[in-house]
Amino acid sequence: MSGDKHLPTLHGQCGNERRYLRWCQPLVLCGGLWLAPHVLALDAEVKGLKGPAATNVANFLAGLTLENEAPAERYEDEIIRRSQEALQAYGYYDAKITLSYPAKGLLGGDDVVVTIDPGNPVLIKTLVIRLEGDAANDKVMKKVVADADLNEGDALRHQRYDSLKNKLTTLSLERGYFDSNFTQHRIEIRPWESSASIYLVFASGQRYRFGDIRYLNSQIELDRVKMMQSFKVGDYYEAGKLSQFSQRLSEAGWFRSVAIKPKLNQDDVLQTTSPDAAIPYTQAPGYSGSWLSDTTLASDDADSDFYSGNATEPDTLDSSAVDADARDEKAGAESIATLGAGNDDVNKPVLTTEALEAAVKVAEGGQVPIDIALVPADRHKFETGIGFSTDVGPRLQFGWSMPWVNRYGHSLNNKLFLSSPEQTFEGEYRMPLADPLKDSYVLEYGMSNTDDDDTESLETTVRFTREWKFDNGWTQRVFFGSTYEDYVQADDSGTVLLLYPGVSWSRARTRPKTFPMWGDRQQLTIEYGNEAWASDVTFLRTQFDTSIIRSLGDNHRFVARMGLGNVSTDNFDDMPPSMRFFTGGDNSVRGYSYESLSPEDDDGDLEGGSSLLTGSLEYDYRVTGDWWGAAFYDAGDAFNGWPPEDLNTAAGMGVRWISPVGPIRLDIAHPFDDDDNDYRIHFSIGPEF
Numbered sequence: 001m002s003g004d005k006h007l008p009t010l011h012g013q014c015g016n017e018r019r020y021l022r023w024c025q026p027l028v029l030c031g032g033l034w035l036a037p038h039v040l041a042l043d044a045e046v047k048g049l050k051g052p053a054a055t056n057v058a059n060f061l062a063g064l065t066l067e068n069e070a071p072a073e074r075y076e077d078e079i080i081r082r083s084q085e086a087l088q089a090y091g092y093y094d095a096k097i098t099l100s101y102p103a104k105g106l107l108g109g110d111d112v113v114v115t116i117d118p119g120n121p122v123l124i125k126t127l128v129i130r131l132e133g134d135a136a137n138d139k140v141m142k143k144v145v146a147d148a149d150l151n152e153g154d155a156l157r158h159q160r161y162d163s164l165k166n167k168l169t170t171l172s173l174e175r176g177y178f179d180s181n182f183t184q185h186r187i188e189i190r191p192w193e194s195s196a197s198i199y200l201v202f203a204s205g206q207r208y209r210f211g212d213i214r215y216l217n218s219q220i221e222l223d224r225v226k227m228m229q230s231f232k233v234g235d236y237y238e239a240g241k242l243s244q245f246s247q248r249l250s251e252a253g254w255f256r257s258v259a260i261k262p263k264l265n266q267d268d269v270l271q272t273t274s275p276d277a278a279i280p281y282t283q284a285p286g287y288s289g290s291w292l293s294d295t296t297l298a299s300d301d302a303d304s305d306f307y308s309g310n311a312t313e314p315d316t317l318d319s320s321a322v323d324a325d326a327r328d329e330k331a332g333a334e335s336i337a338t339l340g341a342g343n344d345d346v347n348k349p350v351l352t353t354e355a356l357e358a359a360v361k362v363a364e365g366g367q368v369p370i371d372i373a374l375v376p377a378d379r380h381k382f383e384t385g386i387g388f389s390t391d392v393g394p395r396l397q398f399g400w401s402m403p404w405v406n407r408y409g410h411s412l413n414n415k416l417f418l419s420s421p422e423q424t425f426e427g428e429y430r431m432p433l434a435d436p437l438k439d440s441y442v443l444e445y446g447m448s449n450t451d452d453d454d455t456e457s458l459e460t461t462v463r464f465t466r467e468w469k470f471d472n473g474w475t476q477r478v479f480f481g482s483t484y485e486d487y488v489q490a491d492d493s494g495t496v497l498l499l500y501p502g503v504s505w506s507r508a509r510t511r512p513k514t515f516p517m518w519g520d521r522q523q524l525t526i527e528y529g530n531e532a533w534a535s536d537v538t539f540l541r542t543q544f545d546t547s548i549i550r551s552l553g554d555n556h557r558f559v560a561r562m563g564l565g566n567v568s569t570d571n572f573d574d575m576p577p578s579m580r581f582f583t584g585g586d587n588s589v590r591g592y593s594y595e596s597l598s599p600e601d602d603d604g605d606l607e608g609g610s611s612l613l614t615g616s617l618e619y620d621y622r623v624t625g626d627w628w629g630a631a632f633y634d635a636g637d638a639f640n641g642w643p644p645e646d647l648n649t650a651a652g653m654g655v656r657w658i659s660p661v662g663p664i665r666l667d668i669a670h671p672f673d674d675d676d677n678d679y680r681i682h683f684s685i686g687p688e689f
Contacts (some may be wrong), residue, residue, distance in 0.1 A: 014115065042064040056090065057082075098117075124195075127150060134177070210236075212370070214370070220404060255375055261372075262369075371398065441464070457488075458487070459485040490601045523546075524541075556619075562615045575608075589648055590677070599608075655669035666683050
């Protein structure tokens with residue numbers, strides 16, 4: 001039966017009941033909303049008390065709502081109750097609260113004025129805070145207690161007490177106290193004495209250690225993976241070490257996903273009979289030296305009696321070992337099945353190796369087995385990109401990488417950059433060493449073709465590098481490189497082979513990564529070539545670059561950059577363009593075209609300089625959201641000899657937008673030393689470092 005026949009019939013001018021219903025529905029809904037009870041938050045003013053306690057009262061009362069615009073007087077009991085609760089959190093248990101209800105003007109006003117005479121706060125008279133168990137000797141746990149800011153004679157602050165409890169609970173799980181609990185946790189308050197007693201006793205029990213570490217699905221040799229492991233079996237459990245290890249495995253690039261799971265709950269049931277053959281447990285691997293070997297049985301012939309069913313009950317075993325199953329259900333250690341007697345030789349109760357090892361673990365202290373599930377990264381990765389800058393115009397990028405080439409964790413990375421003036425191919429083959437994230441050999445190779453104004457060059461470079469990454473963020477590279485270049489630079493041309501050892505140090509720090517509000521970058525490279533080892537030119541080339549980003553608040557940002565370079569040689573004319581210095585462009589001296597600043601010959605063609613000096617100061621101001629305005633001053637030049645006679649300078653203004661694809665920069669710069677151009681526009685996409 002349809003319920004529609006019970007609805008009253010509506011008659012309207014439309015003549016169509018269904019259309020009339022659809023037309024009326026919005027009116028009915030609007031009318032319902034208009035007729036619904038209005039709910040307004042209570043506006044309260046607190047007098048007689050200032051500081052955090054007064055703020056807490058205001059916050060508590062802000063959660064109280066007045067329905068149907070009811071007068072605040074109707075909620076007097078609730079207002080007083082909430083005010084008292086807020087004051088008690090700061091130790092005021094004897095406060096006198098007076099309420100008044102001012103008349104509201106045309107512009108409204110407060111619903112209630114709460115006048116408070118707080119009285120004397122409750123002071124801590126007795127304070128008992130104690131760590132028991134292994135935590136009593138744990139420096140980290142003891143520091144949490146010391147930093148709790150709870151002292152006898154201080155005013156009672158419930159938040160400090162609650163904070164200490166929460167920190168102890170959280171930290172105990174992070175540091176492996178899986179059997180911990182509070183044997184005492186209470187506050188006794190005597191308002192008539194203005195005193196309080198705090199009792200907080202934390203029984204941590206034993207601190208668990210890392211147990212067996214099992215790796216699943218690693219395509220890389222485990223010895224190499226374990227080199228990044230910052231803990232070993234038997235070390236005290238720390239959740240932070242697991243997080244650090246997970247991060248290291250991800251940074252290695254070998255795995256698509258990493259899942260590290262402490263086995264706090266053991267689901268596997270260990271057998272007590274050997275799957276292959278029944279052997280006495282005294283002959284099981286690992287028996288010697290374990291607690292089982294010290295077990296006292298009923299008679300000298302204990303083994304035979306035990307298997308024949310005449311042994312004494314398990315209470316002859318170490319009681320702590322027998323009870324381990326119940327205790328370890330929470331701890332995650334492997335459980336031990338209770339030993340029993342049997343008459344069938346085939347089913348004689350014996351311990352397998354796994355069960356015996358678990359028993360030994362429990363006797364030595366609780367341990368947490370760790371499972372590490374790894375999913376290999378894709379063998380091949382490809383990427384494409386497109387960009388634009390006023391330095392080189394449109395730019396295409398193609399990349400092909402192999403995060404892991406073989407079971408030793410070697411990797412391969414190749415990139416191709418295409419633009420109108422430059423086409424570059426570069427790659428590296430990386431061979432990790434003892435610490436895969438910090439130590440490695442790197443074979444670098446590349447080719448570059450340049451046709452830009454007065455420079456024509458075809459360059460091939462191969463470099464073999466030993467790389468170290470240090471904990472302080474610095475990277476050191478010692479290398480031997482070779483460069484073969486066929487070039488034309490102004491009136492100089494030729495082919496040259498350079499063989500040179502070198503060393504470099506670099507460091508880059510930024511936060512956040514996308515648009516840094518703080519950061520710095522430094523790089524120093526020294527290269528030396530000599531005809532003694534078949535290099536066509538003897539030279540010493542040094543280059544140093546640094547950038548610093550600092551901010552003042554969230555809306556003011558300052559960027560400073562400086563670059564220095566020098567080539568010392570008796571045959572500068574034989575040095576190829578890749579070893580000479582040029583400057584100008586988006587990332588050096590704005591207001592001048594890309595690498596247009598250098599010494600010129602008599603025909604006005606660029607020759608490249610033996611020295612380089614650039615500097616820049618920039619101020620950025622957040623206009624709104626992700627939009628920033630910028631003002632800058634740049635100076636620099638490439639020249640011969642030292643010091644420079646003069647530097648080219650420019651100043652300008654710009655816009656920064658933190659887009660989803662990265663920061664976009666648009667600058668308009670005026671060059672002070674270029675009579676042919678009043679301004680130059682610079683546009684680029686991507687991070688500054």
